[in-house]
Amino acid sequence: MKKTIYDYIDSIKKLPIKDKYLKEDILIEDFLVNECDNIKVYYAPHNEYINYKAKIFIVGITPGFQQMSTSIKEARILLEENENIEVIQYKCKVKGRFSGSLRKNIINMLDYIKLNHALNLKSCSELFYEKDYLLHTFSLIPYSVFVKGKNYTGHTPKLINNKFLMSYVYENFLCELNELENVIIIPLGKAVEEVLNKLSEENTINGDNILRGFPHPSGANVNRLIQLEEKKENMMKFIKNKFQ
Template identity: 40%
Template sequence: MILSSKFESYTEAMRALPAHTSLTKAQLLTEEFLIERCGPADMYYAPHNEYMNRSAQVVIIGLTPGWTQMKAAFEEARRGLELGLTQEAISKAAKEEASFAGTMRHNLTGMLNTLGLHHYLGIPSCGELFLGHRNLLHTTSLLRYPVFIGEKNYTGSNPDLLTTAFLRERALAFLAEELSLLDRPLIIPLGKKVEGVMHLARKEGILDPARCLWGFPHPSGANGHRLKQFNANLEEMRRRLREIGGAG
């Protein structure tokens, strides 16, 4: 399903993007695609997190789409518009192309396999979540649309996500909307910044903490401590996964 009508607002701007070439920040980080600005934080449109897989058994939640994901989503959407596909088909294809695109997807699937999530789901490998078993997965971000500080990916700091009203309120609103549409999936928040908002959501009654796998690091290559964090929390995450699986 589609979560908003924003796609229609940006369709003509997406059609006007140059075809058959790699898109640049100069073409996408523009006033034309700007949704909101608050202090140093700029939130831009991207089409991939418009799509919602309501039947997902696993939901992986990142912080906000980075440039790699934004670029991949726009290039896929541009292709879909050229082919005359529907909004839902375009947004779904953009989601499949952009979700944790780049080295993050490799890092993420490696850690999920080590965790044993594929056994929990009954599939050969967690890489299949991005291929033939995509129906089991919903990926999203606390901040549904890409946020940049200047032209740099927002990392949850400077300004701090939890203490900046604009960002905190958007994150909680997006999270509440998506969780209300899902049927008790396993939820994997990526990294401490995301977990901080998830704990706030728990206090506000938005989130069932019993369905969450706490302690999973963000898979970005920029997170040099991810393997240390993952290994430190591995046995506890495996225990939680067994508990959640047993609870159905």
């Protein structure tokens, strides 16, 4: 069963209110969801709000530490203000989803393949702000995952071959996708796309809705713009066909 903020209210309230949480503040037993070998899974209040009306569904691997820290900070402040839990879940989503430079890169890359034109937007930045009713975001693994204390990237261990991590995909991601109707799925990078292709081959998702070839937008992926250029025409054709 998916963990939610209701399970962690007391633990979040115990945290001091800070501008920024460090690993030693939140990578603690109170937020540990599960572990296996050198893999640790921690709670983050980042993947709980569902936008049922979305047309675009952006899928990452797992919330990184920055997203975890940002969403927990937001939850801590709002709990202090006695905000409604459903509002907290929405605001944590808004604050945490692909925050920082990652969001900027995603926006620029989506604009480059003209998704903004297909949606009648000036820029895909609107998806994260005034037009966020068009967007839903989620992670294959809804919690933050760390391997030997470092952000998990989907490669070591390889996600598609790891039963422990894939269990979260089958138990959480598929349930999330089933709540959405005829969305365009944009996997961020090869590791996510590989898992979605596997699910498509198993006939558990509709592979015709997957935008293939979108590179991982992280600054660490120094070849992302080259990869984007290589796949640009195919992705633009896919988008055009979907919005005809």
